[in-house]
Amino acid sequence: MGMTPSGARDTIMTEPIRITPPLIDADVERLRAGDKVLITGVIYTARDAAHKRLIELIEKGEKLPIELKGQIIYYVGPTPAKPGQAIGSAGPTTSGRMDAYTPRLLELGLKGMVGKGGRSKEVIEAIKKYRCVYMAAVGGAAALIARSIRKADIVAYEDLGPEAIRRLEVVDFPAIVANDVHGGDLFAQGVEKYRRVS
């Protein structure tokens, strides 16, 4: 398969690649920017406030409330579940707000992240260095995405409400590889292809 200068595949994979955490290097090394992915298994939620607390614990050398090794963090703050629902609407939030915290978590073994929007240069470098993958979900498609989440339990920071860390059990959770270990960048590739103004 051909590669564009930005390292992403130049054609769209029609068949999604299935992944299940915990992930190892080989799992993420086969993923390329632009690949469609279906995640099944356990993933964890964390956004701004939870990231801040995790980093504070790391700096103090204390134990984290979740195991990071091989895991995937989904940047989301869901709506409250209605009676009978596993979770409310649950689309991705802007990943860039987590950039300041991310390299530290990757260093400790986090293997995957799901969110929306681009990442900083530092995060993109850390993704290559620590063999990780950043995947994008469709922002705003929150009711649709929630269908792939079968169970949600708060495992830390309940006081943070929508920002609490949740353990999610997902089946065929849809995402697209945005930044891969090979330096592929879906955002850069997309703009490069369709940009017609300087």
Add this chain to the structure above:
Amino acid sequence: MRKIKASDITDKVRDLCISAAYDLEEDVAAALKAACVREASPLGKEVLGQIVENFEIARRESLPMCQDTGIAVFFVEVGREVELDGSLEDAINEGVRRGYRDGYLRKSVCHPLKRVNTGDNTPAIIHTSIVEGDRLRIKIAPKGAGGENMSRLKMLKPAEGVPGIKKFVVESISEAGGNPCPPIVVGVGIGGSFEKCAMLAKKALLRPVGSANQDAELDALEKELLDMVNGLGIGPMGFGGTTTALAVHIETYPCHIASLPVALNIQCHADRHKEAVI
């Protein structure tokens, strides 16, 4: 004078909060469906297809279309012959409290520095104006942070003129990339003062998507800007494509001879707005 009960305002606001979150207005829905047909990128088309499927699920199953049900922003027009039996602000905030609780909407409002959640999505942002008549018109436009965080304001030099405005708008949207959940709606405020300009940009977003600007010159500028923005190639969710924006809306106001304020308020594709008249 016509008497309006504060409790009626509360009830109406509660319902507006919920319906705004569940039921995307037809102007935006139609624009998204049209974009899905037009989009050149296969991946972009697929993303737009998911966006359409999502708001249809939300409508059908009474669910929030997006988990970011926003900070509740209101534009209220109070007829000068209206007499209220209580505080307008309190009535609206109570409606927000009930709407976000009863509709299972996310409470996304916190202290700016302590970052402690207020727990009930209040206080709302309320803009009030006094108009002729004996009615009360309430418009709600709940605003998520994705688009709001990418919004910008700049005090240009008058010499920069229209080219400066175009440059500011296009560069700001280029920097925003996929963050504000494109396809976006772009509200541009030109003129006024620092704060007036931001209000103009916000108000521009309330105009129905697909409607023309009443001013022919501004209508032409809107179309030109829309073409420039879509030429950036950002596309749906920033994955690349020909649909970065659904519309550009401009509002203007006279300004100081030494100033040329320009504000850009970005709205994500979940362009939620509802209106009620009491």
